[in-house]
Amino acid sequence: MSDGDAAAPGVPDTDYAFLDALLADSTAEAFVHVADRFDDRMRYLTRFHGPDRDFAFVRAGGTATLCSPPLFDGQARREFAGEEVRVAGETDAETPEGVAAEVLEAAGIGRALVLDAARHRTVERLEERGLAVPTVPAGRFDAARRRKTEGEIDRQRFVQRVARRGMRRAEAVLAGSIRDGDALLWEGAPLTTERLRREVNAVLASGGITDAGNTVVGAGPSCTDLHFTGDDDIHPDGTVLLDVSPRGQHGYYGDFTRTFVPGEVREWERSAYDAVDAARGAALDALASGAGTPGGKVREAVEDALADHGFPVGDVDVGMTHGPGHGIGLSLHEAPSYDEPLAAGEVLTLEPGVYDPERGGVRLEDVVVVREEGIERFGDYPRSIEPRPA
Structure with a gap:
């Protein structure tokens, strides 16, 4: 399937067995x-994309209940992955915790488990209703999110596909721009990181996903700011780093980075690009065995490849200043990390990069899912420091 003809997948299922195990x-x-x-x-x-005010979820007796805010009951019934929807305002409760307590009281339940990361007021309000409130480490909850279902993977694969379309637009704009001395002109005006970002974000929107405020476009020295979302002039012979991290309709993120030089590719930019490309290849080789691969093996492969090209890693002025990647899902950064063994179904980024505050930066990033044997990359995209025309 090409990047341009994919339909968005539907709502992923949620298996509450992990909550029953915690209970x-x-x-x-x-x-x-x-x-x-x-x-x-x-x-x-x-799976409820509700309002920006609190609501409650309850799991009891094998039933999942969403305590919806008023005016959102229709949406809640359409989107909720569980069995029952209760609507605040149709009860005597004045808070989401109160609605949850009513659900538990009706079932004759007196003890409610919450995460140890729960807000104090939530615990306090539940206790005021006479409930005992033991806690469970949030890390045990989050462990259930590490290994993605095939439905979740489909959502991430789709978001990554649209991100590639956005990158292709950026590449075409860069290739179609005209040098004017030390400036780069596109459609008769200087090309800036903000103009390029808007072109990318328009493609994301047309593909049914949101940029989520995460489209990073750096030019020259601003490439060293790993999360640059400001406005900077794009010069012909400097690096242009695009890190596109959009979010899909059901909350899952993509993360995709490429680096280009629209004009003359000078020695440092070429050597940095070759180093990062070699590190990317080494990381993929290290993951070739799939499930059970120690994350540290991937980290070492990236660091060794960069060192072989003369770029150090760590707290350095010039080199790689971040890790080799991160887990990704409903959170842009989530478990696992490359400090632990990797399991089938875990989705991670690979993003080696090198930076020089005087010259610029180069990063290449892709998303992979670990399989029992090997890995699956979420699509392919050419790697070239020279941008390709449309």
Whole structure:
């Protein structure tokens, strides 16, 4: 399937067996989580893209219940992955915790498990309703999100596909720009990182995903700012680094980086690009065995390849100043890391890069899913420091 003709996948399923296992290991009879739409744990539990105010989720007796805010009950019933929807405002409760407590009281439940990261007011409000509130480490909850289902992988694969389309647009703009001394002109005006970012983001929007404020475009020295979203002039002979990290309709992220030089490729830019490309290849080779690969093996492969090209890693002025990548899913940065063995179904980025505050930076990034044997890359995209025309 080409990058331009893919339909967006539907809502992924949610398996609550991990919550039932947490409850079985505790003294509680139910699990309660209270948060708003920006909480990735709540999104995972409910698949509900609700409001920017709190609502509650309850798991008890094998039933998942969403305590929806008023005016969102229709959307809640369409989107919720569980069985029941209760609507605040149709009860006597004045808070999401109160609605959750009513659900538990109706079931004769007196102990509610919450994450140890739960807000104090949530615990306090539940206790005020007479509930005992033991806690469970949030890390045990988050461990369930590490290994993605095929449905989740489909969502990430789709977002990455649209991100590649955005990158292709950026590449075409760079290739179609005209040198004017030390400036680069596109459509008769100086090309800046903000203009290029807008071109990328328009493609993301047309593909049904959001840039989420994460489209990084650096030029020359601003490439060394790993999260640069400001406005900078693009010069013909400097590096242009684009890191596109959009979010799809169901909350899953993509992450895709390429680096180009629209004009003359000078010695440092070429050597940096070759080093990063070699590190990327070494990382993929290190992951060739798939599940069970020690993350440290990938880290070492990246660092050794860069060192072979004369670029150090760590707290350095010139070289690679970050890790080889990170887990990605409903959060842009989540477990696992490259400090632990990798398991089948885990989705990670590979993003070696080198930077020089005087010259610029080069980074190449792709997303992979670990399989029992080997890995799957989310699509392919040419690697060339010279941008290709449309």
